[in-house]
Amino acid sequence: MPYRAPTRDFAFLLDHVVAFDQVRQTDRFTDATPETTTAILTEAGKLCEMVLAPLQRVGDQHPARLENGVVRTSPGFAQAFGAIAEGGWLGMAADPEYGGLGLPQTLATAVNDMMSSACLALQLAPLMTQGQIEALEHHADDTLKARFLPKLISGQWCGTMNLTEPQAGSDVGALRTKAEPNEDGTYAISGQKIYISWGDNDFTENVCHLVLARLPDGAAGTRGISLFMVPKFIPDADGAAGTRNGLRVVSLEHKLGLHGSPTAVMEYDRATGWLVGKPHQGMAAMFTMMNNARVGVGVQGIGVAEAAYQHALGFALDRKQGKTPVTGTGPIAEHADVRRALSMMKAEIFAARAIALANSVAIDMARASGAADWAARAAFLTPITKAHGTDIGCEVAGAGIQVHGGMGFVEETGAAQYLRDVRVTTIYEGTNGIQAMDLVGRKLMDGGEAAFRLLQEIEDGAEAARAALPDLAEPVWQAAETLREATEWLVAQDMQDRFAGATAYLRAFARVLGAHYHLRAAMAGDGPRRALARVFIMRVLPEHTGLLVQARAGASALYALSDADLAA
Incomplete structure (x- = not known):
């Protein structure tokens, strides 16, 4: 059963469940009309069904690899990322001043949900870039914004975030990466970072890394951490990707799932970087990106749950075993326990998706109104969206394997890949x-x-x-x-x-x-x-x-x- 984007469900949720109309009524988001919403859901659905979904198995069976220091991505990923960029999907919620569409985060959430269903390994790339765009919009100075945002929004360049180090996992304050001032106002960044999703690729002109590091006068712990923009290629006077910077991919991790997504160990050797925000306030800037990513990761779980459910439903409507209670010779979907599993999978997805969209509505209302109550609601719902959305992703993917029976444990059917791919979402961006x-x-x-x-x-x-x-x-x-x-x-x-x-x-x-x-x-x-x-x-x-x-x-x-x- 090929993936079908649940655009009608999104439209129903926006119109009748999460009160998206109040976002449309704000001065900031008047362009998010019902007609625009329909067009976005329809076109994004087509992209996911026709371009991304065929790459789901390709990325798993032909993983990203490192060859002579160059990351080679899975077949078809370059073309698909190009289609994402060309469609303007990277900058849906970004500032129009730098080429973004300025649309509500709620619509970006719906699109990311569908992309996650279609091919999670590839969807991670635009998600990281979107988070970086938001961090720069909130914390970078005008010069940095002008230098990096148009390229990130257009998809010519892509973004990552670099927090984790071998000795500093969730305890970010234990990091050792250092930043030393250069005479020209830039900084020399040195250290190693691990678990860097899409740390490199072979289809964008540049890869821009947001790196947490400590200045010489930085205090111990998180209060002494600063944030730096460290691109793979240093922009020249015209803003194009210029000379190679002092960074490299040391290796790619061998993982349980997400084989199409290169997870890199990065080494920085006096790489040129620019300070983002104020000195020693890097965690505040990085949390802007992380909070964006946490909602996005919750949505990844929900998207994979949708795909796993559709996969299991297709099998259950086709597979025949035993005497069934309705027709006697029907598919296993007629058996009460299989019916229970399918019904609960669908109900769980709807509930988790509604929470994520309601969270996004609160984010949009906080941005549009500046009201503290909306900001507090968005903040409260974010950990619920992330944790519950990814838990449901794992549980529904596991139930999908069960519906397949023995064939669910066999890689040939593709059912197991959903569980392998989604499992990490309960871990990254904060367990x-x-x-x-x-x-x-x-x-x-x-x-x-x-x-x-x-x-x-x-x-x-x-x-x-x-x-x-x-x-x-x-x-x-x-x-x-x-x-x-x-x-x-x-x-x-x-x-x-x-x-x-x-x-x-x-x-x-x-x-x-x-x-x-x-x-x-x-x-x-x-x-x-x-x-x-x-x-x-x-x-x-x-x-x-x-x-x-x-x-x-x-x-x-x-x-x-x-x-x-x-x-x-």
Whole structure:
């Protein structure tokens, strides 16, 4: 079953579930008309179906490789990236002053979702560039913006981010890469970075690296880190890629999945770099890119879930095994347990996608209005989007293998690739455990105000649905109340007890949010929308109860097991 872009689902979600119309009504995004939205979804869908999707297996079977210091990408990837660039998809949400389209992030999120479904290994390249564009827009000076943004937005150049070092994984403050001032105002960057997605390629004129490094007077830890733009080729006086810079790809990682995406070990040997933002404030600048990427990575998980679901559905509608309850000789999709798996996969995707789009709407509204409430909502939803979207990607891809049975474990069918490819999304851009700790830590530092505003919205929605759909509205309202009580408890605890229940709390919040958006869909939609909402609310939402018991269990029982106990 070939991939088909779910453009109708996106249109329904934008129009009836995540309130995208309020973004259109702002002065900043008046160009995002219904007609423009339809055109974007349609054209992006065609690109994904016809150009990117045929490369899904190609990238896996013909991985990127390093030959004599040159990265050779998978067959067809260069042409596909060229099509992405030519279509303007890299700069959808970028500043029109530098060649971007200035459209809402919400529409870029929808497009990235479809691209992730079609070919995740390739989609990583534009995602990294989009994050770099946003970081430069917010933190670079006008000279740097003029030098780099037009090339990045056009796709002539592409971008990466360089945080991780062998001894400094999630503890970024332990980095050793150094930056020494040059006489001309640039800096000499020296050090090694690992896990650099799309650290090099053979189809763009230049590769621009955002690199975290420490100045000679930089303090220890994250407060002493600065951010630098370090291109593969130093731009000449005309802005073109000029002389080769002092950096190289040392090696490419051999990975579980994403074989078409070169993950590089990068070495910088007094490479020329330009300071982005202020000295010693690199983490703030990098977090702009990381937060953009975290939403994008959550969407990668959702996109792969969609592709894995479609793959499994195609198999289940074709494969015949045993006597079936409907026709007696029908496909395995007629069996109750297979039907359960497929229905829950579809319901999970809809819920996770709604959360990601609602997150993007909040980002757009914060940008357009400057309102603190919208910014707080966007910040609160970001770790949920990232962690839950990628968890669902893994779970749906795993369920897809199960639907295939023994053939799912055989590489020939392609079902296993979805799980292998999506697995890393729960790790990079901040592991899902870190996302959960961020949610119960930084994102509850307001005393839970952002959380409580969301919960009030959920309860109000359930109240409004009681008359029409009482069997669905009541459990959603009750779940929001239970989550409110758990949030009040967490806010009153010390950080260690919060962290001990963080993962369970994040998942519980996602369950309640997912039910809320399914209820909205049921109120606005037809029979199938209501049937899908019933699957989620009756079969998935109840999970929140047990999760919130875990969230309130505290840390003491975990530490009652000593290291020796764990090893016994």
